[in-house]
Amino acid sequence: xxxxxxTPPAAKPANFLRTIIERDLASGLHAKIRxxxxxxxxxxxxxxxxxxxxxxxxLAQEHGGACHLRFDDTNPEREEQEYVDAIIEMVxxxxxxxxxxxxxxxxxxxxxxxxxxAAAERLIExxxxxxxxxxxxxxxxxxxxxxTPGTDSPWRNRSPAENLARxxxxxxxxxxxxxxxxxxxxxxxSPNINxxxxxxxxIRRAHHHNTGDRWCIYPMYTYAHPIExxxxxxxxxxxxxxxxxxxxxxxxxLERLAEPWTRPDGVVEPGLFQHPLPxxxxxxxxxxxxxxxxxxxxxxxxxxxxxxxxxDPRMPTLAGLRRRGYTPESVRRMADDTGASKTNIWLDSxxxxxxxxxxxxxxxxxxMAVVDPLPLVLENWAEVWGSDSHREPCQAPAHxxxxxxxxxxxxxxxxxxxxxxxxxxxxxxGFFRLFPGNKVRLKYGVVVECxxxxxxxxxxxxxxxxxxxxxxxxxxxxxxxxxxxGTITWVAAHDAVPVELRLYDHLFSAEQPxxxxxxxxxxxxxxxxxxxxxxxxPSLRDVPRETRFQFERHGYFIADRMDHSAGRxxxxxxTGLKDGWTPGK
Ligand code: ATP
Ligand code: MG
Numbered sequence: 001x002x003x004x005x006x007t008p009p010a011a012k013p014a015n016f017l018r019t020i021i022e023r024d025l026a027s028g029l030h031a032k033i034r035x036x037x038x039x040x041x042x043x044x045x046x047x048x049x050x051x052x053x054x055x056x057x058x059l060a061q062e063h064g065g066a067c068h069l070r071f072d073d074t075n076p077e078r079e080e081q082e083y084v085d086a087i088i089e090m091v092x093x094x095x096x097x098x099x100x101x102x103x104x105x106x107x108x109x110x111x112x113x114x115x116x117x118a119a120a121e122r123l124i125e126x127x128x129x130x131x132x133x134x135x136x137x138x139x140x141x142x143x144x145x146x147x148t149p150g151t152d153s154p155w156r157n158r159s160p161a162e163n164l165a166r167x168x169x170x171x172x173x174x175x176x177x178x179x180x181x182x183x184x185x186x187x188x189x190s191p192n193i194n195x196x197x198x199x200x201x202x203i204r205r206a207h208h209h210n211t212g213d214r215w216c217i218y219p220m221y222t223y224a225h226p227i228e229x230x231x232x233x234x235x236x237x238x239x240x241x242x243x244x245x246x247x248x249x250x251x252x253x254l255e256r257l258a259e260p261w262t263r264p265d266g267v268v269e270p271g272l273f274q275h276p277l278p279x280x281x282x283x284x285x286x287x288x289x290x291x292x293x294x295x296x297x298x299x300x301x302x303x304x305x306x307x308x309x310x311x312d313p314r315m316p317t318l319a320g321l322r323r324r325g326y327t328p329e330s331v332r333r334m335a336d337d338t339g340a341s342k343t344n345i346w347l348d349s350x351x352x353x354x355x356x357x358x359x360x361x362x363x364x365x366x367x368m369a370v371v372d373p374l375p376l377v378l379e380n381w382a383e384v385w386g387s388d389s390h391r392e393p394c395q396a397p398a399h400x401x402x403x404x405x406x407x408x409x410x411x412x413x414x415x416x417x418x419x420x421x422x423x424x425x426x427x428x429x430g431f432f433r434l435f436p437g438n439k440v441r442l443k444y445g446v447v448v449e450c451x452x453x454x455x456x457x458x459x460x461x462x463x464x465x466x467x468x469x470x471x472x473x474x475x476x477x478x479x480x481x482x483x484x485x486g487t488i489t490w491v492a493a494h495d496a497v498p499v500e501l502r503l504y505d506h507l508f509s510a511e512q513p514x515x516x517x518x519x520x521x522x523x524x525x526x527x528x529x530x531x532x533x534x535x536x537x538p539s540l541r542d543v544p545r546e547t548r549f550q551f552e553r554h555g556y557f558i559a560d561r562m563d564h565s566a567g568r569x570x571x572x573x574x575t576g577l578k579d580g581w582t583p584g585k
Contacts, residue, residue: 013339017055017238020281021063029276030235033065037091038072038109038228041083041209043295044310044317045090047331047352051286054335056238057096066100068232070107074116074224076206084209086310090318094328109228110210116219116227117171119257119272120182120201124163128256129200130156131166133180143196149189150196156185170203173216177203184223186252194245195252198222226250229278230257237280241344244282254278284344286335288352290506290525291316292513297520306521307507311562313572314507314528324504325548325558325574330356346512353575360548360556360574365398365405368443368489369551369571370417370535371501375493376434378448380467381414388414391494392473396444408539412445415493417535422488423453423464432486434464440486443552447472447482489552496535499569502560503530542566548574 012018024030035056039049060067069091073079088106091098098105123129132139132155144150158166167182169175182201190196200223205216219227226249229237237250258271287293293316301307301315310317313324321331333355338347382388391411398405418434427435434440434450441447448466456462472482505528508515515523540549543566548558555576564570 013337014341015055015339016342017236017281017283017340018059018062021059021236024235025063033060033063033235034068034233035060035065035236035238036068036070036229036232036234038070038225039087040072040075041080041087042075042078043083043299044086044319046293046295046298046318047288047291047316047321048286048293050094050318050331051335051338052238052240053091053094053096054332055283055340057091058332058336059236065235066102066105067096067098068105068107068234069098070109070228070232072221072225072228073108073110073208073210074113074219074221076204076208076218079209081209086319090322093318093322094331105232107228107232108210109224110208112224112228112231113211113215113219115231115272116224117217119227120167120219120223121164122261122269122272123184123200123256124167124182125160125263126256126261127160127185129182129184130158130163131170131180132156132183132197132199136178136181139181139183139199143193144188145193150193152188153183153197156188156197167201170201170217171215173205175203177205177216179203182217184249184253186249192245192248194222194249198249222246222249223253226253226278226280227257229280230254230273234278235276237278239280239282240285241282241342243280247280247282250280251277282342283340284342286338287344287346287512288316289346289349289511290508290513291349292508292515297515297517300517300520304520306524313502313504316507323561324572325556326352326356327359330359333359349506350579354579356575357556357577360550362401364548364550364556365408366396366400366552367408367540367549368396368410368491368537369499369501369540369549369554369557370419370489370491370496371503371532371551371554372420373417373533373535374420374423374461375463376416376418376448376490377463377465378414378416378468379451379465384468384470391492392445394444394474408537410537410539411492411495412442413492413494416442416490417493417496418464418488418490420461423450423461425453425461432484433488434466434486438486439469439482439484440488441472441474441484442490443487444474445490446474447484491535491537493535495538497538497541497569499534499536499540499571500563501532501534501557501571501573503532503573504528505530536569540569543569550577553577 037053037056057067132153142151181199183197183199186195188196200220201217204218254277258273260271261269311319311323334352396408423434436452439447439449447469451465453461454463472479506525507528508523509525543559545559545564546561551557556574557571560570
């Protein structure tokens with residue numbers, strides 16, 4: 001017999017960032033790579049950020065490098081400690097760490113304000129930046145467009161000494177917010193509008209979560225970011241496509257700041273940064289169908305009370321995904337499988353769900369739950385077992401392929417809960433469950449034969465009647481002598497555990513939702529959250545929060561991390577057992 005062919009290692013999905021890193025390591029440009037994930041702490045991380053986290057931390061890990069977690073907190077207006085804490089928690093949840101052999105790499109961009117300020121003074125002294133006293137509208141109006149070059153500001157040719165004095169006045173709070181800005185002096189006719197003397201510092205009296213009221217001028221993002229990367233000696237600065245047009249300014253700025261400078265008095269100052277300088281590369285964003293990934297819009301959902309909070313289980317935030325029951329493994333898997341490309345991609349949420357199912361299938365214990373309960377009465381119980389108070393012990397494996405997880409034990413009694421849709425007066429084609437005269441197996445229990453149903457005045461079924469077929473108990477000799485086409489799940493009424501089940505579905509009905517601020521509520525899928533009262537098998541009487549189960553036939557569920565308790569079980573549906581989504585189901 002020939003040996004089986006070795007399975008080839010799974011091909012890595014296309015990832016041009018990996019190619020760039022491998023090129024730079026092979027050429028000796030860098031001995032070690034250093035990446036960074038730089039969130040702005042103005043909201044909770046979402047699935048798109050997870051993509052960036054997995055790329056940055058993952059590629060660094062893969063190549064023996066380091067990845068920095070850096071809070072890009074240079075904009076004082078919207079940043080809060082709550083967001084900083086939540087971001088740290090979720091990066092850890094995803095399984096990444098900013099500790100490397102050379103220490104901890106957790107940084108705050110606001111710690112670099114002094115260096116950023118000194119760099120600005122250096123640019124001014126070298127004639128590479130000037131204070132512009134035009135209004136914001138004038139600056140915008142004189143910038144030109146794709147076909148027309150911009151026009152010079154009347155303040156463009158002030159002397160370095162005048163500019164320096166003015167800039168210091170800005171810093172010292174002499175001027176009102178918005179009265180003037182510091183601009184880089186590059187080229188008002190550049191075909192790249194971002195090089196037409198971009199603003200690099202503005203006056204803004206705002207309390208900063210880290211530096212308090214120390215500063216009343218703040219650097220612009222496009223100025224701050226390259227400096228942050230250079231201070232931390234980042235080798236590869238990966239950002240999303242919308243920054244592509246900023247790359248020439250990124251390079252211009254760092255190259256100027258790396259140059260030594262001969263002062264007017266002849267003293268040579270070394271460059272502020274050394275080569276090799278960080279290089280920016282842009283990759284496509286990841287969007288997930290049926291949700292939005294914009295912190296601003298997610299904040300509106302929270303503020304307008306459309307969701308219960310940033311961690312609402314329908315939210316595409318990592319806090320929401322965790323609460324919903326997604327595993328970090330499935331999120332990382334999704335990120336790996338999608339690689340990196342030069343275009344934005346819309347990922348079908350079913351791909352994430354498939355990764356999740358694949359992870360959970362082999363892991364989590366099974367249990368029976370009834371989601372839409374209807375009583376089933378076994379009328380010949382006392383005849384078969386001698387008394388109505390008899391309880392027949394049943395058992396089932398906790399996991400069909402993992403005997404080490406043990407056995408669940410429960411009892412069958414004369415009254416059980418079944419699913420409402422497991423009964424039909426008149427069976428539709430292909431329906432093998434309960435209808436008068438038909439036999440089905442109560443899973444892990446006995447075969448029963450349906451006798452009919454009781455109804456209320458409105459014709460609504462209130463209970464199903466059946467009788468036990470003797471000698472058919474699962475696991476006993478001859479149990480299979482009676483052949484049935486259907487098996488249904490159930491929970492015995494005498495020891496069932498009442499449970500609140502939160503059945504979640506897509507937050508938005510549209511595949512690529514993009515509602516504006518006023519249309520959010522209307523765009524939400526009305527069936528995105530349904531709460532029902534059901535029953536659980538008694539082995540689930542005392543389950544810790546965040547335990548996951550596969551409820552047989554229903555899908556994967558998790559004990560809610562906030563509201564669940566042993567006395568009051570609350571479970572979230574993570575996802576169904578199969579692909580497929582029908583609106584309103
Ligand atoms: P948002 O528009 O949701 O506020 P952002 O890009 O402004 O997103 P940041 O906190 O600045 O949010 O982002 C941190 C990092 O995550 C950045 O490097 C950014 O490029 C990356 N990122 C943000 N959204 C996505 C996405 N949808 N896909 C991939 N990367 C993303
Ligand atoms: Mg941002």
